[in-house]
Amino acid sequence: MSAAPTTRPTVTEREARQVAEAAREQDWRKPSFAKELFLGRFRLDLIHPHPLPPDEDAQRGEEFLTKLRDFCETKIDSATIERDARIPDDVIDGLKELGALGMKIDTKYGGLGLTQVYYNKALALVGSASPAVGALLSAHQSIGVPQPLKIFGTQEQKDIFLPRCARTDISAFLLTEPDVGSDPARLATTAVPDGDDYVLDGVKLWTTNGVVADLLVVMARVPKSEGHKGGITAFVVEAASEGVTVENRNAFMGLRGLENGVTRFHQVRVPAANRIGPEGAGLKIALTTLNTGRLSLPAMCVGAGKWCLKIAREWSAAREQWGKPVALHEAVGSKIAFIAATTFALEAVVDLSSQMADEDRNDIRIEAALAKLYGSEMACLMADELVQIRGGRGFETAESLRARGERAVPAEQILRDLRINRIFEGSTEIMHLLIAREAVDAHLSVAGDLIDPDKSLQDKAKAGAQAGVFYAKWLPKLVAGAGQLPASYGEFKHGIDLSPHLRYVERTSRKLARSTFYAMSRWQGRMETKQGFLGRVVDIGAELFAMSAACVRAELLRSRGEHGREAYQLADAFCRQSRIRVDELFGRLWTNTDDLDRKVVKNVLAGGYEWLEQGIVDPSGDGPWIADATPGPSRKENLHRPIR
Secondary structure, X not given: XXXXXXXXXXXXXXXXXXXXXXXXXXXXXXXXXXXXXXXXXOOHHHOOOOOOOOHHHHHHHHHHHHHHXXXXXXXXXXXXXXXXXXXXXXXXXXXHHHOHHHOOXXXXXXXXXXXXXXXXXXXXXXXXXXXXXXXXXXXXXXXXXXXXXXXXXXXXXHHHHHHHHHHXXXXXXXXXXXXXXXXXXXXXXXXXEEOOEEEEEEEEEEEEOOOOOOEEEEEEEEOOEOOEOOEEEEEEEEOOOOOEEEEEEOXXXXXXXXXXXXXXXXXXXXXXXXXXXXXXXXXXXXXXXXXXXXOHHXXXXXXXXXHHHHHHHHHHHHOEEOOEEHHHOHHHHHHHXXXXXXXXXXXXXXXXXXXXXXXXXXXXXXXXXXXXXHHHHHHHHHHHHHHHHXXXXXXXXXXXXXXXXXXOOOHHHHXXXXXXXXXXXXXXXHHHHHHHHHHOHHHHHHHHHHHOOOOOHHHHHHHHHHHHHHHHHHHHHHOOOHHHOOOOOHHHEEOEEOHHHHHHHHHXXXXXXXXXXXXXXXXXXXXXXXXXXXXXXXXXXXXXXXXXXXHHHHHHHHHOOOXXXXXXXXXXXXXXXXXXXXXXXXXXXXXXXXXXXXXXXXHHHOOOOHHHHOOOOOOOOOOOOOOOOOOOOOOOOOOOOOOO
């Protein structure tokens, strides 16, 4: 057996991009509402009428939610989890008995077989009781062993592992390393073939559930050799295997009950039968898993928004200032209106995306990514506004409030707990780039060779001809559309008129497409470096998607006789707030400080402003910025704590 390499792969920026590009789903075999939106085509028919789950799925889901609500109210003590920084074993055992580990696993493997819609409703519910418990369940089945096996596993793997995951075994997903985050081309953990096994060596960081997990999905690099294609590959690994050591249980500013650690693999033997998919397919498996797995985070953000609204409503009605409840003061009232409208829209985005995932008629990779991006950002803003509404009590801990005789409202905790969602499963910055890449896919498909410096003149000429045909058909369609016709979308007028908002979305999607085309023409091959511009393009698309979802959900509720008037009011308020944000983002597309910022950053890194740092002390002390992750045997106590 050849020895595992001890140095991290050295890759260029271009090679890193090629690895990421190879892992992308290259084709669009199904329609995508969000993809069309970025191309200036407002395909309302893809989301309206709002899709609904079959009655039997809804009944099964509602029955489980009733049981889960009772469990959350009687068995989960969020204050205890926060104080002890640990989810009690009996809570996890109770979740196992309830079947919560198998919410997304098919009934034939012992799971509950819930739809994505009801799985997300369950996460919103349990996450409101304790975000740490929500994170445990989500990491287990949104990105842990069940989801990749469901899509890519062999029948034998499903038969062996899914029944365990449904009832007894907790799983975790291990990709990140101490020096590898969103750039997996530099992955250093290796899986060296040896007979019928692979031998794993390496260190994984931020392994959510890793401290208590029974089964691990591990991404490792297989060296290319005779008979082995090699590349980043996914494996199911038994956490109790010899050579697996949990070296640290990490602690964070929020989610104090999170069982997140550092896991070292030293000469860990994994049967080839435990490999998921072929060699080299690991990143593709990870990204495909995340297409729907990302919906779990915005689902819990919906739960957080609902809780923020409840506390804001109750507190602002009880607290009086200058002779009236603080809610009736405009400065506070605008914050409450923002929380209410945004919660409505975020729930609309998550429910719509989830139902489209269940129906499998649409490609939702952009919708799910937008839901994650938008949900994580807006939830943080809502929690921050709640803290501001609560004033000093918002900054005070729940335990302190209780100690002095007031209601123990954990407002500061929800702000801390939500903060990680802007980093988890793709940071906001990475999500901007990921979505932007998908949004301009049609352009790169026909004109990509024109801006590729490695392509020959012949290739560029061919690409130019293809681009000419595409743009001759596409560009004229961006000039006019239904958004300019006063009667368009008239079915959304019932007392309150939402049709102007949908006309705005249609017009603005065309404007966004024109702006993107102009930017590609202007910057060509440098477009990928314009991350500020791309981020704003994506943020505009997220707002347009949220506006569309809010209007469609309002009409659904009206048609079903479920708070239709109030839903229309919330959708109207959200769209008006969103339009202000969109107009501001458009202004910043071309009027910004991006070029100046780059100059300042270069001078910061060159030490030109070190004089500005004088007059302080740095309490962080000495030590490496990135911990050593050299492969080898562990020298630390194994903190692995399986719950049985």
